[in-house]
Amino acid sequence: MSKKKSLDLPLTLLFGCVVLSACAPTSLVHDTYGDAVRHMIDAQIYDRDAAADPGSDPVSMDGAKAEEVLKTHRQDVGQPDAIQEPIIIQTGRQ
Numbered sequence: 001m002s003k004k005k006s007l008d009l010p011l012t013l014l015f016g017c018v019v020l021s022a023c024a025p026t027s028l029v030h031d032t033y034g035d036a037v038r039h040m041i042d043a044q045i046y047d048r049d050a051a052a053d054p055g056s057d058p059v060s061m062d063g064a065k066a067e068e069v070l071k072t073h074r075q076d077v078g079q080p081d082a083i084q085e086p087i088i089i090q091t092g093r094q
Contacts, residue, residue: 040075061090069087069089072087073087
C-alpha cells in the first residue's frame with residue numbers, strides 16, 4: 001500500500017466532517033442574551049403613560065432659543081452671580 005493510498009481515507013473523512021459541520025446548528029446565543037440592555041432601557045422610562053401615548057404635539061425647542069441657552073450657559077457658567085434669570089429647558093408634558 002502506497003503512502004498516497006494510506007492518506008485517502010483519513011483525508012476523505014476529515015473533508016466529510018468539515019462539510020457536514022456546516023449543517024450543524026450554529027446558535028450559541030442564549031435566550032437571555034440582551035436582557036440586561038432591555039432592562040436598562042426599560043428602567044429609563046420615567047412616565048410609562050406618556051411613553052405609551054406621547055400625543056400628537058410633542059414639546060420641542062426653537063432653534064434660536066436653544067442657541068441662546070447654550071450661548072448664555074457657555075458665557076456665564078464661570079460667573080454664576082452674573083446670571084439674572086434661571087435657564088429653563090422644558091421637556092416632556094407640562
